[in-house]
Amino acid sequence: MEPFTTHTGVGVPLRRSNVDTDQIIPAVYLKRVTRTGFEDGLFAAWRGDEAFVLNKPEYAAGTVLVAGPDFGTGSSREHAVWALQNYGFKAVISARFADIFRGNSGKSGLVAAQVDEKVVQRLWDHLEQHPGATVTVDLESRTVRAGEGPEAIEDSFDIDDYTRWRLLEGLDDIGITLGNEADITAYEATRPSWKPATQHS
Amino acid sequence: MGKTLAEKVWDEHVVRSAAGEPDLLFIDLHLIHEVTSPQAFDGLRLAGRRVRRPDLTLATEDHNVPTIDWDKPIADPVSKTQVDTLRKNAAEFGVRLHPLGDVEQGIVHVVGPQLGLTQPGMTIVCGDSHTSTHGAFGAIAFGIGTSEVEHVLATQTLMQAKPKTMAVTINGSLPEGVTAKDMVLTLIAHTGTGGGQGYIVEYRGPAIEELSMEGRMTVCNMSIEWGAKAGMIAPDQTTFDYIEGKPEAPTGADWDAAVEHWRSLRTDDDAEFDKEIVLDASEMTPFVTWGTNPGQGVPLGASVPSPDDFDEPNDKIATEKALEYMGLEAGTPMREIRVDTVFVGSCTNGRIEDLRLAAEIIKGHTVAEGTRLLVVPGSVRVRLQAQEEGLDQVFLDAGAEWRGAGCSMCLGMNPDQLAPQERSASTSNRNFEGRQGKGGRTHLVSIPVAAATAVRGTLSSPADLVPAGHVASQEA
Ligand code: SF4
Numbered sequence: 001m002e003p004f005t006t007h008t009g010v011g012v013p014l015r016r017s018n019v020d021t022d023q024i025i026p027a028v029y030l031k032r033v034t035r036t037g038f039e040d041g042l043f044a045a046w047r048g049d050e051a052f053v054l055n056k057p058e059y060a061a062g063t064v065l066v067a068g069p070d071f072g073t074g075s076s077r078e079h080a081v082w083a084l085q086n087y088g089f090k091a092v093i094s095a096r097f098a099d100i101f102r103g104n105s106g107k108s109g110l111v112a113a114q115v116d117e118k119v120v121q122r123l124w125d126h127l128e129q130h131p132g133a134t135v136t137v138d139l140e141s142r143t144v145r146a147g148e149g150p151e152a153i154e155d156s157f158d159i160d161d162y163t164r165w166r167l168l169e170g171l172d173d174i175g176i177t178l179g180n181e182a183d184i185t186a187y188e189a190t191r192p193s194w195k196p197a198t199q200h201s
Numbered sequence: 202m203g204k205t206l207a208e209k210v211w212d213e214h215v216v217r218s219a220a221g222e223p224d225l226l227f228i229d230l231h232l233i234h235e236v237t238s239p240q241a242f243d244g245l246r247l248a249g250r251r252v253r254r255p256d257l258t259l260a261t262e263d264h265n266v267p268t269i270d271w272d273k274p275i276a277d278p279v280s281k282t283q284v285d286t287l288r289k290n291a292a293e294f295g296v297r298l299h300p301l302g303d304v305e306q307g308i309v310h311v312v313g314p315q316l317g318l319t320q321p322g323m324t325i326v327c328g329d330s331h332t333s334t335h336g337a338f339g340a341i342a343f344g345i346g347t348s349e350v351e352h353v354l355a356t357q358t359l360m361q362a363k364p365k366t367m368a369v370t371i372n373g374s375l376p377e378g379v380t381a382k383d384m385v386l387t388l389i390a391h392t393g394t395g396g397g398q399g400y401i402v403e404y405r406g407p408a409i410e411e412l413s414m415e416g417r418m419t420v421c422n423m424s425i426e427w428g429a430k431a432g433m434i435a436p437d438q439t440t441f442d443y444i445e446g447k448p449e450a451p452t453g454a455d456w457d458a459a460v461e462h463w464r465s466l467r468t469d470d471d472a473e474f475d476k477e478i479v480l481d482a483s484e485m486t487p488f489v490t491w492g493t494n495p496g497q498g499v500p501l502g503a504s505v506p507s508p509d510d511f512d513e514p515n516d517k518i519a520t521e522k523a524l525e526y527m528g529l530e531a532g533t534p535m536r537e538i539r540v541d542t543v544f545v546g547s548c549t550n551g552r553i554e555d556l557r558l559a560a561e562i563i564k565g566h567t568v569a570e571g572t573r574l575l576v577v578p579g580s581v582r583v584r585l586q587a588q589e590e591g592l593d594q595v596f597l598d599a600g601a602e603w604r605g606a607g608c609s610m611c612l613g614m615n616p617d618q619l620a621p622q623e624r625s626a627s628t629s630n631r632n633f634e635g636r637q638g639k640g641g642r643t644h645l646v647s648i649p650v651a652a653a654t655a656v657r658g659t660l661s662s663p664a665d666l667v668p669a670g671h672v673a674s675q676e677a
Contacts, residue, residue: 031265098428
């Protein structure tokens with residue numbers, strides 16, 4: 001995984017709460033067996049609507065999505081994260097993320113930055129008044145920034161320490177765990193015999 | 202201080218714990234299906250890794266599979282590739298697979314319990330958010346993403362921060378005709394879709410204890426719909442009776458040892474939850490959704506709400522958008538909403554008890570003109586059991602379609618989809634925009650409401666039906 005320290009890119013205001021995973025990528029787009037090529041399915045139902053924010057040229061190159069609360073609810077499909085990444089997004093800012101979505105983001109290298117709801121409102125207003133304006137997501141200092149002068153927005157965001165460390169270092173979870181393989185083997189030796197198995201030798 | 206059920210099960214599975222890091226949890230059972238696993242197996246191959254514990258892994262085909270002509274090759278080439286990829290991966294990595302056509306094939310959350318692989322006190326994961334279903338047995342069970350699927354395949358563990366715990370106590374008894382589905386839809390409308398976020402929830406209280414295992418699975422299944430990490434119910438005699446004699450259940454001395462341990466899996470009297478919610482089952486009624494998330498529901502006897510009924514600006518906007526998408530007018534009585542398709546099935550309500558109840562209500566009636574009823578058993582075993590009991594004939598006589606096992610219209614990855622603007626009453630768990638097909642409109646309902654709706658063509662409960670015998674004698 002590529003390390004992530006800070007990113008500045010065009011902010012996309014998605015004025016919707018409860019954006020569930022079926023909205024991010026409908027099930028019919030989940031049939032690929034690769035991790036790439038899911039950008040076509042991103043927000044597929046809404047992309048047909050000319051007025052949809054990603055269809056406006058100013059936002060087409062967006063890399064930072066700013067969405068309403070309860071982003072990523074519903075299914076466990078990591079394809080939702082891949083679709084956002086395949087499209088070009090590096091970070092999503094919201095007041096609240098669904099657990100599985102946030103976990104998946106951390107594993108795949110998409111930063112899910114949780115901020116106060118007021119910050120989302122201010123970012124929305126700013127990005128709508130200045131289409132194409134950029135937002136910075138700084139993982140080192142855990143801050144989001146946008147705008148300049150008296151209008152400038154700067155606030156901290158929440159992300160758990162462990163995920164932040166892994167993203168900053170670009171570390172692979174499985175490698176870390178296999179470093180503790182002896183602990184797993186020791187645990188396995190203590191499991192009671194009556195626990196079920198799917199195969200019997 | 203004592204421990205909650207969740208804490209007991211969690212602590213029993215900690216392989217490694219260090220300050221500032223998530224716990225490393227051992228996983229007792231890893232369930233796999235074709236949609237969320239191909240990229241995980243690919244990752245293993247790339248890194249030259251193997252599946253650490255094929256003996257704790259089980260795969261089935263469910264999301265993509267057709268529910269008609271299942272003996273023929275899958276028509277959709279992309280679905281076929283995904284299913285073929287699972288078969289190839291299972292063979293290469295030595296994973297037990299129940300493919301289409303196998304007698305144990307079915308929805309992954311129906312298959313685990315019916316094989317007896319789902320047992321109290323376990324940790325169970327699957328690349329599917331409704332893994333919460335298995336919590337009904339007193340297991341910690343939750344959905345994971347594909348990177349985590351790969352992690353479990355390679356290590357049989359997961360790194361997880363310990364969630365907070367919540368108790369949902371449901372007192373009283375459900376009134377006649379009101380089911381576990383109504384109970385959980387009522388709860389979600391009460392908490393909102395984010396209300397459970399960050400918590401493992403324990404459902405408890407007399408109304409929960411009175412539920413069958415099927416009912417408990419329905420409640421735990423929908424934990425994810427209010428954002429909970431997992432839902433669980435303490436195991437009791439109902440649980441033990443359900444498991445005993447199942448193919449993979451322990452036997453003899455192992456059974457006694459297992460039950461003795463399972464009996465200890467109860468929240469201690471002096472344990473403390475981080476949050477508690479109390480509801481009264483005796484006040485519950487048949488409950489249906491009007492909107493585009495599972496929290497947007499009302500009693501069947503109520504009317505479609507208006508954006509003005511909500512104070513929060515976000516709720517107002519969400520309601521406006523939902524009504525527009527659903528093609529509904531505020532103030533319309535729910536009972537007057539006409540339905541094109543009724544879907545009975547899914548891991549929420551596709552078990553044998555669900556089909557029995559649906560058949561009991563439908564028996565002697567016919568499906569309304571202009572409405573279609575799709576009955577999709579959760580597994581091949583459920584299908585065979587239903588056929589043995591003659592339930593298939595009841596459905597066919599009423600004019601319903603009797604299908605093969607799978608997820609089917611719950612998410613419309615196979616050909617069972619709603620057309621744009623087509624309206625369904627569905628016993629599944631998600632009414633998101635486009636969930637059952639692009640532009641499709643979903644009302645989540647219980648089994649009795651689904652069955653009665655199929656007969657009347659509008660959202661209904663069995664109480665709205667003219668008794669079957671009465672109709673027959675009038676016609677004679
Ligand atoms: S029945 Fe529906 S909710 Fe259950 S596993 Fe299948 S798609 Fe998911």
